[in-house]
Amino acid sequence: MDNSDILIVEDDVEIAAIMTAYLQNGGYTVSHAENGALGLVYCATASPQLIILDVRMPVMDGWQFLAEIRRRGDTPVIMLTANDDDVDKLSALRIGADDYVVKPFNPAEVVARVQAVLRRTHAVTRSDDVLSSRSLSINVRQHSVIIKAEGIDIASRLTTTEFRLITHFVREPNRVFSRDELLEACFPEGDTLPRTVDSHISKLRRKLDDAGVSGLLQNVRGFGYRLGEGK
Template identity: 40%
Template structure:
């Protein structure tokens, strides 16, 4: 019997054969086990049957578009997702991030950049449990806000609030640094990982989502030209 393959598995959901083949070739050369689906519904079935370590997901797909696939995946777990978009369209990127995608990349892309982003997102996903398990910060309370760090749960006045993995990590980072202004670059480094290749608009999108979901329970202040902060405890 062959020994189990402990390499990380990547699922590519892309209906353009040349792009899928190109990405698969470089990822396999980098040591990943790669599966390809050409329809959104097929990709979702594969991800549910054998959850991959990461999904690379096109937006425009037959059967089920990338937005719907992302929503379905986020309902059942936190598998990292990198979205592909054919246009350098800010709306596509923002919607993808708001749905819970971990990163995005615009086609046509540099395959080495794709591999770098895959590795960065996976490193961040692997580091998350270690951060969450710190005994000295198992619970954080700030007014009506309670954060159960180990369980990655957030409550406002006792009511649970659903956050994406990135929203949760961003919230904890801001709360742990109450009273300090954190630049967008610092937040990208601390929450997304130092090799993250995105732009600072990612931070703005996630802050907007936190404000919408938490309201006055967590007053995140904009420091114009610099970044964000949560006021110090009073």
């Protein structure tokens, strides 16, 4: 039985009630906020293990809420989108969502997505590996990414997916990873498109550049990506 606290941010009370019932049946404790502003109030006083977030809401929509939550930390977020198109999906992932579900949905699918995201998250937080390359030192348990030359921790600037990506590269600094391998290891389950990898790599590379580590992520034409240095 899982006792993780799930926050549902959804203005449709009926949908929230159905999801709450399914999640509680799966052993989760569940809280509900009817818009993004109330969701932020909840997060300021509690620490949900995962957030299920609707996109279209009054007062504060899901995009605004997600952007603010990502400024505050890396709590896993599953987005509920009304449009089954690449624009909403890519927007959710670019801003920092961990997964997305398209309405109308099967509530049992939402529970399965919650379980999958929490498994990935817990697998990272339980690991006590300290990873190192010439430029970076990563403590997975403490969720830190230290730029060695500057002595600064940039983990708070990274989305959950970006943290998974840089950790994945530093674990095997001499290996070239295909886009499909990166999708499987670092991205939400579902029909995520290979070009989404390029978008996340580009944003991660820009953040590393801004932190003084240029050229760290290299594109190997026809194959994928690699870390541009050994241990």
